Amino acid sequence: MPQYKLTYFDMDGGRAEPIRIAFHAAGIEFEDHRISFPEFGATRDDLRFRCLPVLEIDGEVVTQSNGIARYVGGKAGLYPKDAMQAMYCDEALGACEDLLHAMVRTFGLEGDELKAAREKLAEGWLTTFVTGLSEILDRGGDYVADNRLTIADLKVFVTTRWLRSGMLDHIPTDLVDRLAPNLAAHEQRVAAHPVVTAYYESRKAA
Numbered sequence: 001m002p003q004y005k006l007t008y009f010d011m012d013g014g015r016a017e018p019i020r021i022a023f024h025a026a027g028i029e030f031e032d033h034r035i036s037f038p039e040f041g042a043t044r045d046d047l048r049f050r051c052l053p054v055l056e057i058d059g060e061v062v063t064q065s066n067g068i069a070r071y072v073g074g075k076a077g078l079y080p081k082d083a084m085q086a087m088y089c090d091e092a093l094g095a096c097e098d099l100l101h102a103m104v105r106t107f108g109l110e111g112d113e114l115k116a117a118r119e120k121l122a123e124g125w126l127t128t129f130v131t132g133l134s135e136i137l138d139r140g141g142d143y144v145a146d147n148r149l150t151i152a153d154l155k156v157f158v159t160t161r162w163l164r165s166g167m168l169d170h171i172p173t174d175l176v177d178r179l180a181p182n183l184a185a186h187e188q189r190v191a192a193h194p195v196v197t198a199y200y201e202s203r204k205a206a
């Protein structure tokens, strides 16, 4: 069995979270290497593309969260084999990435500048994103693709949980519920899925 080491920030969320859940679902041991923001700052320039997550497989580095999620998700049976269903999955994964990039552009802003940027985001791109994901769920039903849990559901779940968490100043926590009740219900469904509850039980036990 190869040695897997996944490096990311010390948070139960973000781009690494679907990968961690998928590793757990696959029953694959991995080193969950969590680093602080100062540690990241000190090593950033040594990282390929200067960002996280980074997966090392027997010391060989690979980056890009969605690609890693597809790889580990495939091992966990959480990525569709059917090309059309896989494309549906990738659509949601890509949309979540777009949202993250839009949100990250507001990080580092403060005061009125932050408020203005976040309000503009909430009314603009965020509304588009939430509505688009709602359409994807209308097509997929309970899950994004393949009528079952996939890594796309994990990424959407992590993203909507973050949007609804209150951690993001000036982003209304009821935005998802108002615009896309099916997306809010999806978050609860995924949170209650045995794959996900088993992962968080393991986190509590760790």
Ligand SMILES: N[C@@H](CCC(=O)N[C@@H](CS)C(=O)NCC(=O)O)C(=O)O
Pocket: 014, 015, 050, 051, 052, 053, 063, 064, 065, 066, 097
């Ligand atoms: N396309 C990359 C984006 C990675 C990315 O932007 N990671 C963020 C953390 S979630 C990061 O490292 N940000 C710090 C920085 O860019 O300085 C991926 O999906 O892995």
